[in-house]
Amino acid sequence: MHNERFEKYYKAQNIVRDEEWESFMQSLRDPLPTTFRVAGSRQAARLLNDTIEDTYVPQLADVVFEGEAVSPPKQIPWYPEGLAWQFDVSKKVLRKSPEFKKFHSFLVFETEVGNVSRQEAVSMLPPLFLEVEPHHRVMDMCAAPGSKTAQLLEALHAHDTATASSYPTGLLIANDSDHKRTHLLIHQSARLPSPALMVTNHDASIYPAIKIPSEQVIFPSDTKPRVAAKKQYQLLFDRILCDVPCSGDGTIRKNPGIWKHWQPMDGNGLHSLQVRILQRAMRMLKKGGRIVYSTCSLNPVENEAVVAAALRSIPDFELLDMSNHLSGLIHRPGITSWIPTVDRAIKTDFATFADYLQSLPEDKRAESKMIESHWPPPANEVDNLNLTRCIRIYPHLQNTGGFFIAVLQKARAIVALQTAVSQTSQKDGKRHAEEVDDLDTSDAKKAKIAEEQHVSLKDDIIIQRIGIDEDDEVDTTEANGPISAMDVDQKLEIASEVSPDQFKQQQSRKGKGKSSEGGTHFKENPYTFVAPDDPIIQTCISKLHLKPDFPASNMLVRNPAGDPVRSLYMTNDIVKHIVMHNDFARMRLMTCGTKVFAKQEGAEAKREGAEMQFRVLSEGLPVVLPYIDPQAVLPADVTALKTFMQAYYPLCSSFGDPFRSLIESKAPGSYIVRFEPGQAAGATLVHDLVLPIWKSTVSATLMLDKKAKSALSLRLCGEDITTAARDAAKKKQQEQRPTPTETSALDGNTETEG
Numbered sequence: 001m002h003n004e005r006f007e008k009y010y011k012a013q014n015i016v017r018d019e020e021w022e023s024f025m026q027s028l029r030d031p032l033p034t035t036f037r038v039a040g041s042r043q044a045a046r047l048l049n050d051t052i053e054d055t056y057v058p059q060l061a062d063v064v065f066e067g068e069a070v071s072p073p074k075q076i077p078w079y080p081e082g083l084a085w086q087f088d089v090s091k092k093v094l095r096k097s098p099e100f101k102k103f104h105s106f107l108v109f110e111t112e113v114g115n116v117s118r119q120e121a122v123s124m125l126p127p128l129f130l131e132v133e134p135h136h137r138v139m140d141m142c143a144a145p146g147s148k149t150a151q152l153l154e155a156l157h158a159h160d161t162a163t164a165s166s167y168p169t170g171l172l173i174a175n176d177s178d179h180k181r182t183h184l185l186i187h188q189s190a191r192l193p194s195p196a197l198m199v200t201n202h203d204a205s206i207y208p209a210i211k212i213p214s215e216q217v218i219f220p221s222d223t224k225p226r227v228a229a230k231k232q233y234q235l236l237f238d239r240i241l242c243d244v245p246c247s248g249d250g251t252i253r254k255n256p257g258i259w260k261h262w263q264p265m266d267g268n269g270l271h272s273l274q275v276r277i278l279q280r281a282m283r284m285l286k287k288g289g290r291i292v293y294s295t296c297s298l299n300p301v302e303n304e305a306v307v308a309a310a311l312r313s314i315p316d317f318e319l320l321d322m323s324n325h326l327s328g329l330i331h332r333p334g335i336t337s338w339i340p341t342v343d344r345a346i347k348t349d350f351a352t353f354a355d356y357l358q359s360l361p362e363d364k365r366a367e368s369k370m371i372e373s374h375w376p377p378p379a380n381e382v383d384n385l386n387l388t389r390c391i392r393i394y395p396h397l398q399n400t401g402g403f404f405i406a407v408l409q410k411a412r413a414i415v416a417l418q419t420a421v422s423q424t425s426q427k428d429g430k431r432h433a434e435e436v437d438d439l440d441t442s443d444a445k446k447a448k449i450a451e452e453q454h455v456s457l458k459d460d461i462i463i464q465r466i467g468i469d470e471d472d473e474v475d476t477t478e479a480n481g482p483i484s485a486m487d488v489d490q491k492l493e494i495a496s497e498v499s500p501d502q503f504k505q506q507q508s509r510k511g512k513g514k515s516s517e518g519g520t521h522f523k524e525n526p527y528t529f530v531a532p533d534d535p536i537i538q539t540c541i542s543k544l545h546l547k548p549d550f551p552a553s554n555m556l557v558r559n560p561a562g563d564p565v566r567s568l569y570m571t572n573d574i575v576k577h578i579v580m581h582n583d584f585a586r587m588r589l590m591t592c593g594t595k596v597f598a599k600q601e602g603a604e605a606k607r608e609g610a611e612m613q614f615r616v617l618s619e620g621l622p623v624v625l626p627y628i629d630p631q632a633v634l635p636a637d638v639t640a641l642k643t644f645m646q647a648y649y650p651l652c653s654s655f656g657d658p659f660r661s662l663i664e665s666k667a668p669g670s671y672i673v674r675f676e677p678g679q680a681a682g683a684t685l686v687h688d689l690v691l692p693i694w695k696s697t698v699s700a701t702l703m704l705d706k707k708a709k710s711a712l713s714l715r716l717c718g719e720d721i722t723t724a725a726r727d728a729a730k731k732k733q734q735e736q737r738p739t740p741t742e743t744s745a746l747d748g749n750t751e752t753e754g
């Protein structure tokens with residue numbers, strides 16, 4: 001764990017004080033403690049966190065292993081509500097100490113089902129600095145594998161309850177340029193199903209502008225038509241995370257291979273892409289919006305140099321001082337001077353880019369891979385940039401990885417409200433969201449705006465009045481080709497509701513395999529919104545007892561024909577509007593919304609003459625639950641839950657009354673059961689649990705996958721009582737039992753018995 005160039009380079013950058021150097025270097029060689037975060041919506045997360053605090057931590061408090069006391073998990077001091085934990089025990093302890101072994105298997109199962117996220121402590125920071133609220137439009141530019149995306153989704157879903165999801169008016173677009181990694185992203189975010197999520201696959205530095213004509217933007221009268229036409233339909237974001245690709249030397253404790261291969265030119269090489277990604281984010285941000293730029297690199301060329309270059313190139317942004325944002329977080333300020341190396345041998349002799357160029361023969365200057373922004377800005381600009389407001393995290397400060405965060409805010413515009421505009425918007429009788437972008441609003445007003453925004457979207461049009469500077473840069477990164485200026489009536493026409501048939505036509509036109517950027521063919525299925533009066537939707541509504549406010553027009557399917565043949569996805573209004581008004585292949589949309597219903601495929605469903613039936617998926621249930629008539633939810637107790645877990649298909653007659661009579665009285669189909677808190681032999685349920693079941697003629701089954709059942713069993717009973725666990729134990733026993741040949745060999749009898 002030594003690398004001379006690493007030490008020479010970082011000593012030259014003065015990233016830590018001389019007296020801290022040794023402890024900084026030593027901490028880089030120490031293994032990283034295990035850290036995890038209790039994930040999921042706030043209420044559910046708090047309940048699971050209580051189990052850790054009240055059950056596991058006391059059990060782990062006095063563990064002595066091979067004569068030495070082992071410390072129990074501790075809460076990470078700066079993480080809100082104590083939902084993040086750290087523990088420092090060897091693999092041997094985890095395997096051999098019965099108490100830690102049990103805790104470990106609890107963590108493994110809860111991680112599998114998405115209630116726990118094994119995440120480096122510092123990687124949990126950027127979303128906390130972004131402060132996402134449920135009405136925000138959020139973009140995660142480099143999102144895979146998605147640990148921060150999950151945190152952003154949780155923030156959008158801050159109003160979820162333990163059993164039911166909220167229906168946020170906001171949006172999260174999670175993007176990654178690596179097609180394979182977007183699948184990791186989809187898998188990870190499926191753990192918190194959200195109608196507000198979209199996953200895209202683009203190079204973030206050229207992320208296309210997204211059209212959203214359902215939101216008519218009204219500009220001040222003196223805005224140039226060219227500017228208004230371009231800005232008219234572009235979706236702008238309230239919050240953007242740029243967790244950019246980086247050299248990653250802050251993760252050296254977790255990835256000791258970095259010691260061998262580290263070299264500073266990696267950082268130099270990434271700098272330009274990092275600047276371009278940040279600049280693209282700045283152009284997609286609303287006024288008053290916020291960007292978090294982060295890396296897990298210690299290198300100023302990937303950090304302060306990138307922030308400085310971006311701030312110098314685009315006006316109206318400033319770094320926010322967030323140094324006191326998280327109490328308990330120890331960090332150091334950003335640095336204002338550094339000296340890039342111009343070669344692998346750490347040649348840091350050039351104080352400025354000009355000095356460096358001078359040193360090169362004239363015919364070599366144009367070929368230089370070094371650029372001006374690798375160097376610090378000129379002294380007269382440094383103070384204005386406030387680079388010391390950046391946040392540096394070093395491993396020796398709180399036993400973490402190394403990390404860098406900068407929080408940028410776009411200035412708010414002073415908006416002169418146009419009387420004419422307000423009169424028009426009052427006259428037309430619709431409710432309009434006001435100044436969503438630009439006005440500094442109180443929390444109460446923000447909540448009202450969010451509510452109104454929701455209502456307005458339902459009305460299918462929002463009017464925003466935004467202040468725009470004449471010389472505001474025009475975003476020419478169009479997703480769908482240039483938009484020409486048109487009069488308000490035309491715009492309103494575009495914005496108005498498209499009929500279900502038109503949807504289908506539009507979508508199938510879009511679906512006809514256009515080639516996507518970079519020449520690669522984008523092969524995803526098209527997205528088709530199903531008409532709310534489609535017989536399948538109507539059957540779901542009646543059979544699943546959905547209430548009249550169920551957003552039936554927000555259901556989409558993904559197959560070339562656009563028919564509800566297998567799965568139905570639900571989106572919120574803004575996702576629907578984006579899908580409707582953008583070419584999904586050009587937008588490289590990998591997925592959106594959340595799967596809520598699936599066609600029942602069992603043998604019974606295939607019987608001739610059987611009616612087509614859809615069931616609520618367990619992952620979609622929290623989203624659908626608020627729309628299910630409470631009268632249709634079957635009540636049950638913990639004993640019934642245990643019966644469901646102990647067999648795959650328990651007979652209806654194996655349940656105790658009153659659940660037995662209730663379930664026996666039901667026709668085959670999909671039902672939702674609410675298990676009330678309570679106790680039964682060895683099992684304690686501390687809060688309501690709502691789960692989907694499928695009732696067949698004589699049996700009923702819990703529609704949860706094996707791992708989710710096991711995790712639930714561990715939470716409920718402290719042990720895995722599921723059929724899958726019993727089967728696995730039996731199989732293990734059989735594998736351990738000597739085969740007849742082995743028995744014979746052990747007996748000293750080499751002949752196999754006939």
Ligand SMILES: C[S@@+](CC[C@H](N)C(=O)[O-])C[C@H]1O[C@@H](n2cnc3c(N)ncnc32)[C@H](O)[C@@H]1O
Pocket residue numbers: 123141142143144145146147148149175176177178181202203204205243244245246273
């Ligand atoms: C540091 S990782 C992101 C980690 C992620 N935010 C998380 O918390 O799980 C950087 C990601 O950027 C992606 N990436 C690299 N170049 C990119 C580009 N030009 N545009 C978008 N994503 C890019 C990589 O595929 C990688 O997944």
